[in-house]
Amino acid sequence: MKKLFFALFALTFLAIGNAQDGTPTDYLPKEFHKGRRDAFRSKMPQNSVAVVFANPIRNRANDVDYVFHQDPNFYYLTGYREPNAVLVIFSEDQTDANGNTYNEAIYVQERNPTAEMWNGKRLGKEGAKTQLGFVHAYNGADFLNSKIDFKKFDKVFIEKFKDDYRDLGGNADIFDLVKSFKKQSGYNPDSYLSRAKKYVYENVASTPIESSANVVQIINRVEGRFQDIKEDKLIKQYKEAKTDALRKEAKQKITLALKPQTNVDIDFLTGTLGGMREVKTAEELKLLTKAIRISAVGQIEVMKAMKPHMSETELQGIHEFVYKKYGAEYEGYPSIVGAGNNGCILHYIENNRTRVGHDLVLMDLGAEYRGYTADVTRTIPASGKFTKEQKAIYDIVYKAQEAGIKASVAGASFGAPGQAAREEINKGLLALGIIKSLDERHNYFPHGTSHYLGLDVHDPGTYQPLRANSVITVEPGIYIPDGSPCDKKWWGIAVRIEDDILITEKGPVNLSKEAPRTSSAIEKMMAQKSVLDEFVLPDLDKD
Template sequence: MRKFLMIALAASAVAVCTPDAIQAQLPQPKDYLPASFHKGRREALRALMPANSVAVFFSAPVRNFANDVDYRYHPNPDLYYFSGYTEPEAVLLIFKEEQKTGEGKAFNELFFVQEKDSANERWTGKRLGKEGVREKLGIQAVYNGQEFKSFPLDLTRFDQLIYEGVKNLSDDPENGNDVYDLVQVFRKKAGIPASYDETIAANVAMLPNYPQLAGDAGRPKLLNYYQRMAADNPRYANDSLVQAILNVKDSAAVVNIINFISQSKINAALYAELTQQLRQIKTPEEMELLRKAVDISCLAHAEAMKAVKPGMSEMELQGVQEFIHKKLGAEDVAYGSIVGAGENGCILHYETNTATEVGQNMVLMDVGAMYHGYAADVTRTFPANGKFSREQRQIYDLVYDAQEAVFKIAQPGTTFKAIEDTARAVLTRGMLKLGLIQKPEDIRKYYPHGCSHFIGLDVHDKGDYSILKENMVITVEPGIYIPENSPVDRKWWNIAVRIEDDIRITKKQCELLSTLAPRKAAEIEKLIAESSFVDGLQLPRPGDKKGF
């Protein structure tokens, strides 16, 4: 139905108020990253690329929600980072050296984007098109996507194709110029054989980041992982590189495979290395947006604390938090909001949020805002009735102490392993002292995840998990989860605490970014006692009102 209407509208000569005209009249945010930022990122990438190489970035595919409705589009963070482009059906090529067209025109980057289309734009919004990209993003060698096929470009002559592949790629048979078609054109121009599996290549490209897997302790883990993948997926079972991994006999064989991956012409490993190296260090422009994302998240957490009542539902608390996000300008949540009361807090990625009353439990809220593409990740845990019980307070203070211990060592040169070890040591000592575990290795039952990850354009952003460097931004998120039927006194059951904050690594220490939501137990209780804008809000129930 929609497509027929679009065709009819395209043929109509009736004057309409176009999206261009509407958007020209309405104010828009003024703090998006400037074109100069993205140009600088392309220049930084080019400086790291090896000689005679080209880096290739495709847009993320459009994902279908149901029938003829798609999910709100989320761009490929790498493509956005290097271009500022937020639309689908595009490919950006960045060359190490200057290239020349047949007519002698010089270029060092090419961008193929979706074409302007007034009929489609009336339904799905304004497109930049070639001229818009030149004007707003500052990329001059830009063409319509369908021109990629005929563009005279021999990619086989490059020594390195820095390319990761496209996740969840599928063909839309009704669109002959979607990202699937662009990928097929690229593969043909690059001479990539049909047997090359991009998904598997991206998976094994991670191996150079883990040289410890070549050792006697790591090799069994490597083999076990790929044995499981091969057993579950015929594509892995039939892949020659996976077969080579499964047949390794010693450390030297693993090293040879890692070297082969690192030196491959179609180099997903180099793609991962270079994008991680750049994106893990945040620029001042990025920090401005990240700070806003974190501040908005914290203000929303604070409002949820003020609003909470035992009779509220998990979904109501989610609504309070996400309303504040929107009110303060965040376009979206950075991930599915987690609002878990009591036993639901023990589910690490609980996202259904369907409990109709939070009751006398603690509520674990892991909710972060996304502001202009940058993701915050903040978690707070608080008592729905306003006061921590003795047992709740003991677990809460233990998790708080673990976080404080990590803050003290978070500085340039500290390893991620030291962060993990520090948090785990504090939690282990505390749980032993409380009698909740009998031996140190039992801590894994109640603390089953890691302590830190990068944030940025992804909530689990790209980065090298070896040592901390200045201007990295990471989370610190220790937690304790004691589900029902745990081998401890029942009074501890269904206590779940996670405290998650975002920090920036400075020259000598760390800067706590998420300061606008309280962390100390006493401060949380004090804030819960304050009033919220939703107090006393009365809305008609669905079905109560029969109409006007």
């Protein structure tokens, strides 16, 4: 009972401290992150170690850097939001020189008064202990001298390095930490096969020589997309072999090349954390739901404020103002606001059209709140009323989305929502005469319908049958760019409707339902008065 009292006292003291200095108090608790480390450790094979690095600081221009954003996997496991750090997780207890046991350690930025004067307070190793709950927390420089014998482990799990680390010239920045790990572990990037090459090699190794013609067909199909397959000497030797004996010789070399050349593994960590992050805990769902609701409110406020004279940039600003008003730290991804034909560009982020006029405006945006990212899209008429053609296309997409959401049930294949939506879109396009048959190949709906949502806007996951407490998007669309092979009256119409769907055992739950979706509900919302109607700034172009 006494231990429980002191634990509650400590949590209360921390919350009071955060409240007094004005910082948010609703981040995930340290117990969440420890629980995720423990869960990951339980999945590790014996005699293994995982090494996870923080994101690097990335340069914007000259001496200005981009706002730092933590690597989602690192944040998921630690809660640490600063750069220049590394986490080490062991599958079993280790013993230090003093006989103490430990199974994890975090190495963080050292406290530095001068650096903190310019760039803000650092947590430091003591903060990592008190605020993040680590028993074994050290300065980054200690990792450089840790003398961890990575070669004694059967497996060393890391994420694939992107090698975009700048040397900031200090001691124990991320450049130094990664360089030290590579040296200590004997990391050799040439030891790894690309996913495509591994796929081809495995087909060669598992297929009898008498069926090699089937493998050659696979090679022909894959090498058109991947240059490393086309240039691989062993694959070329196998493919061009004139006799079974020569082909068998090439197969033996390929089979040998499949065997691991190092104990450093770049697949397990990413795959395992992807499976864990797919299914959200109650704490995660609370934050993710708030991010989604903030984004839905942003859509509502823009519906009320929308006027034909506005620019795409102005509309983007209203969305993002709402995010900041609710305390969201960032946008989850570059905001997309595309009027008319611009909406046909799937990842249009220029947002530089100066007047949206009377076109449809496709708005795909999401707030990031305490690390969790929404992804909500609405398409609305700038004039406040859909034209006949706009409404016809919009209502097809709405019907397709309804079918996709209905198919979003636990146990269904990940592709089920997309298949249901695509069927409705094809039926609708056929009825309008835009396509000539249900099986006609067209580019009016060129993307998938769903992806996972969480710490990343495209969160990792298994893409296996849908599981309860995962969150996916359902986002069908129709895009008819200028010059399309159909009646000109459809040109420049782009519609996407995207909602964030919680998978439950009782059926799908639309977390972004606050933002109107039907054409009639949108028009009704757009008829309402906006608090921004009287917000008029001076004209800076007048003399």
